Amino acid sequence: MPTPTQPSPASAPAADVHGAYPRLTDDQVAILRSCGQQRQVREGDHLFRAGERSEDFFVVLSGTVAVVERHDDQEHVVQLHGPHSFLGELGLLEGQTAFVSAVVHSPGEVLAVGSAALRDVLSREPALGDVILRAYLLRRTMLAGAGTGFRIVGSAFSADTRRLLEFAARNRLPHRWSDLEKDAEAEALLTRLGISPEETPVVVLHDCRVLRNPSNAELAQVVGLRHETAEKAVCDLLVVGAGPGGLAAAVNGACEGLSTVVLDAEATGGQAGTSSRIENYLGFPAGISGGELAERAVVQADRFGARIDVPAEAAGLEQHDGTSVVRLADGGTVTATNVVVATGARYRRLTAPGIERFEGVGVHYAATVWEARTCRFDPVAVVGGGNSAGQAALFLAAQSPAVHLLVRGADLEHSMSRYLIDRIERHPRIDVRLHTEVREVTGEDRVESVVVEDNRTHQRQVLAARALFVFIGARPATSWLAEALPLDRRGFIPTGPEVADTSADLWKRLGRAPLALEAGLPGVFAVGDVRSGSVKRVASAVGEGAMAVRLAHEHLGEVGPPAVR
Structure with a gap:
């Protein structure tokens, strides 16, 4: 990789943005000095490079350090850091590769704190930890909005292009998309790299490495989402699914000393991670986005020692000699004394021409900053009458001139919270259309309009919309358990007393009844949306995740700890 040119201080952003670039106090720097090492740095030194994992957290003591991104053989300054500023973003805490580089702009001194020592400080000094975590969350969002990160080059009409875009968005990875049909730079980039359009989609990394149509797992490995294959040992707690319930189980299990592994087929956050704002979760009076809630939980679980692997899809479950073995879609297995099933539900896809x-690339099943950035200042349509649809409509209306909320039923009261209904009814840019269903999505190289029909009169109308956001419910993600556990008629997992009769002989041999969240096998628990009779709320899923860990301790007391760690 060529040596980066020195950034111009005049090109560097100077102002902080909502606390993304705070300066540490003298006391906070003193805390970090106690566990760090001071280093003299010279102009042009790299503290870390894009595409590499940084093992250190840096505080600038004197001099200046520029955070730069390389794009089309040019360097763009993201931020210029002075004394008492700290470097990095969320990837540092989650073990991901850096999406930008840090180059010393003027000589001075920095303080380097190792990642293990940083985690210890964050747990001992919550006020300092909150400053750092909040800044890192904001920086990740800003990188996303600026299109920083790796580049996905491919056609909007390629299923693999759409797969990679969805995976990057769901995992909140900074990236940008070069559309072969619309982006003039895309063809020039491919020519420069010696790649033909037929070889796309490709992922172009920071050091100009090219991944030709990588699988989600391959991309995850490169950016640090997925770790090496688990050692052949028995863990205390295996959590399948990294939504709110699964992450709560991971945090509680790991902090109580259980060896904990978390798997998810797509991304951390689950269905909640696709929500632009959750406003009825205890302790967040101003609300919190599903993505931020997930990122906070991931950092928390990692700090306590839980291991999170994404993507890692469970394909089957068996029990042998008191332990559970989960088979993975890639052929691997993970063995555990306790399994918490928190796979939640998969969104229902809308069926209509187009x-x-x-x-x-225009039709989305989530409404976060990642999807919204593609249709800023354009009219959009939202399908659904539940809380997710209401939250999406309000979020999108902050920048869209018109949001059409399309509801199949006769009112919003049936499935939407009152506080959302009141805000939607007062919002001047949200147009609620009841008794309305989507019949077609039209457009040439992007979504241009939506054809809707009144399901009473069958009268059709064309609405201008540059994107369609769909929230029409979900199905339980339990197909991998069909031969292992009893399921109810809708595919959800019965627990506790509901499974006592379905496997009475099993529980009779054990000499006990199934525990409250225990499914049809001892030591297998179900929490959150996947559980039959669950409340389908983030708060209840989190509570069930914590409760499952308490029940897992009971099961460990019954069978004893694993012989091999």
Whole structure:
């Protein structure tokens, strides 16, 4: 990689943005000095490079350090850091590769704190930890909005392009997309790299490495989302699914000393991670986005020693000699004394002409900053009458001139919280259309309009919309358990007293009844949306995740700890 040119201080952003670039106090720097090492740095030194994992947290003591991104053989200054500023973003805490580089702009001194020591400080000094975590969360969001990170080059009409875009967005990875049909730079980039359009989609990394149509797992490995294959040992707690319930189980299990592994087929956050704002979760009076809630939980679980692997798809469950073995889709296995099933539900796809063609590039099943950045200042449509649809409509209306909320039923009261209904009814840019269903999505190289029909009169109308956001419910993600556990008629997992009769002989041999969240096998628990009779709220899923760990301790007391760690 060529040596970066020195950034111009005049090109560096100077102002902080909502606390993304705070300066530490003298006392906070003193705390970090106690566990760090001071280093003299010269102009042009790299503290870390894009595409590499940084093992250190840096505080600038004197001099200046520029955070730069390389794009089209040019360097762009993201931020210029002075004394008492700290470097890095969320990836540092989660073990991901850096998406930008840090180059010393003027000589001075920095304080380097190792990642293990940093985690210890964050746990001992909550006020300092909150400053750092909040800044890192904001920086990740800003990188996303600026299109920083790796580049996905491919056609909007390629299923693999859409797959990669969805995976990057769901995992909140900074990236940008070069559309072969619309982006003039895309063809020039491919020519420069010696790649033909037929070889796309490709992922172009920071050091100009090219991944030709990588699988989600391959991309995850490169950016640090996925770790090496688990050692052949028995863990105390295996959590399948990294939504709120699964992450709560991971945090509680790891902090109580259980060896904990978390797997998810797609991304941390689950269905909640696709929500632009959750406003009825205890302790967040101003609300919190599903993505931020997930990131905070991931950092918390990692700090306590839980291992999170994404993507890692469970394909089956068996029990042998008191332990559970989860088979993975890639052929691997993970063995555990306790398993918490928190796979939640998969969103229902909308069926209408034009939908499939634009999925991921105009038709979305989530409404976060990652999807919204593609249709800023354009009219959009939202399908659904529940809380997720209401939250999406309000979020999108902050920048869209018109949001059409399309509801199949006769009112919003049936499935939407009152506080959302009141805000939607007062919002001047949200147009609620009841008794309305989508019949077609039209457009040439992007979504241009939505054809809707009144399901009473069958009268059709064309609405201008540059994107369609769909929230029409979800199905339980339990197909991998069909041969292992009893399921109810809708595919959800019965627990506790509901499974006592379905496997009475098993529980009779054990000499006990199934525990409250225990499914049809001892030591296997179900929490959150996947559980039959669950409340389908983030708070209840989190509570069930914590409760499952308490029940897992009871099961460990019954069978004893694993012989091999």
